[in-house]
Amino acid sequence: MSQLEPTPRTTLKRGKDRGSYELADIHGILDDGLACQLAFIHNGSPHIIPTAYGRVGSTVYVHGAAANRALRALCNGETACLSVTHIDGLVLARSAFHHSMNYRSVVLYGPMREVTEHCEWQAGLRAIIEHMMPGRWDDVRSPNEQESKRTMVLALEIDEGSAKVRTGPPVDDEEDYALGCWAGVIPTTTHFATPIDDPRLAAGIEVPHYVTHYPRAKRQNGAAR
Ligand SMILES: Cc1cc2nc3c(=O)[nH]c(=O)nc-3n(C[C@H](O)[C@H](O)[C@H](O)COP(=O)(O)OP(=O)(O)OC[C@H]3O[C@@H](n4cnc5c(N)ncnc54)[C@H](O)[C@@H]3O)c2cc1C
Secondary structure: OOEOOOOOOOOOOOOHHHEEOEHHHHHHHHHHOOEEEEEEEEOOEEEEEEEEOEEEOOEEEEEEEOOOHHHHHHHHOOEEEEEEEEEEEEEEOOOOOOOEEEEEEEEEEEEOEEOOOHHHHHHHHHHHHHHHOOOOHHHOOOOOHHHHHHEEEEEEEOOEEEEEEEOOOOOOOHHHHHOOOOOEEEEOEEOOOOOOOOOOOOOOOOOOHHHHOOOOOOEEOOOOO
């Protein structure tokens, strides 16, 4: 399967030329993100949780405190909605109406599943840590029994969803191109500053290579990886 099947709720109606159901696009946008927004209904009220995540194949993992009742309620079979957005540029048009942003976004739907099997639980947690900082998992202490009991890992299968991407200059009304105001795109970049040692770092520990060579550091958003 190279693309998701559109469903009634994922069929793009507005700006559908910007939409994609290709798994390569969806995975790429997910992999470039750091945090997602996880939305769900709990006790009749909408909730949204910004949270870290990681992907293994066609599964997205998030984690939280086992005591988190809202997260636990997510595992009762109700549909959740998970979204990741990148802002790649500010699109300044000649009219207020046509101002926009260049972006890449993904919206996924589906029931969340609590991961109870230990190997998958560990793989999910590893994916979340490695998503943030590749190379980190093998460098740090693994969760102990207490920490494992206190940490819930949830999985969402990438079965239903869509991506949407805007690129390029503003699209103005033809008669507005003669106006005297500046128009164009301000590209955005993601910048990670120089790492700061923990004040309690033991003497003689260098910043690891995977940190100094962090692949996300200083790059133009949306540029080819
Ligand atoms: C950073 C950013 C800024 C934006 N600013 C604006 C704005 O100011 N005004 C505006 O109208 N729109 C904006 N959009 C686009 C917005 O996300 C919607 O796509 C658009 O408003 C159409 O909404 P709709 O409910 O009519 O879409 P529909 O086409 O009816 O949506 C149907 C389905 O398509 C999918 N879908 C819709 N939008 C997206 C998306 N962005 N990413 C992935 N899947 C999607 C979802 O599954 C949704 O249920 C912005 C998007 C981003 C990422």
